[in-house]
Amino acid sequence: MVASRVLLALAVLVTAPLVPSRAPAASPALPAEIPAAERDRLQKIAETASVATRAAAEPFVARREIFEFLLDHPEFATHVTRALKLARYRIWRGPEGLWLDDGWGAVGQFAVVFARNGTRVMYARGRYQPRLLPSVHGQAVIVIEYGAEPAPDSRALITATVAGYVKLDSRVLSLLGKLAGPLATAKAEKEARTLMKVFARVSRAIEENPAAVHEQVRARPDVPPRDLEEFRQLLNLR
Secondary structure (H helix, E strand, O other), X not given: OHHHHHHHHHHHHOOOOOOOOOOOOOOOOOOOOOOHHHHHHHHHHHHXXXXXXXXXXXXXXXXXXXXXXXXXXXXXXXXXXXHOOOOOOEEEEEOOEEEEEOOOOEEEEEEEEEEEOOEEEEEEEEEEOOOOOOOEEEEEEEEEEEEXXXXXXXXXXXXXXXXXXXXXXXXXXXXHHHHOHHHHHHHHHHHHHHHHHHHHHHHHHHHHOHHHHHHHHHOOOOOOHHHHHHHHHHOOOO
């Protein structure tokens, strides 16, 4: 879910009109717990990104354990967002890992590389196929950092930032992405904030009627049964 929004937002903008560039977002300091070889590979992608952005999302109230469950179970999370008609993303697991299709032309593979201590690091490789234009191929590193302050009724005030670093395979498109810096960055920031708004809307729906949300998700085909059972337990449903 996260990866598709970042890839789509930035891939679209490499075909945008050129405008003066500005300084790119600083590359991330990736968690030391990530194995060195993998961390170095992701760091190189971030440091040579065609477009980079970092956006702070509007804080929202949610149960932290449910927010983290959805972050860490992206396949199941898209069943929830589709059941609630909040997003078109589709994520499924194949022999090679997780695949995503955002419903607007972005398709690819991704993985949750790190999940701990208020940080999630994801890697994606995919393509975006715009209408009447050649497909855009690239890879992305996405970093979500969040804090959770206590709120009433065992909930938490979630404050999150989303950073995206996209490296396009085409040198020409990569140059266009860098030259279109402010335009691309503004679009990516909007997509990052939209992502967190989806989480906020899911959280509100769960707070208002957890049984109804569970039933809507349960009725969907191909829902991972183990994830569904864990979700039921988190919702304290019988």
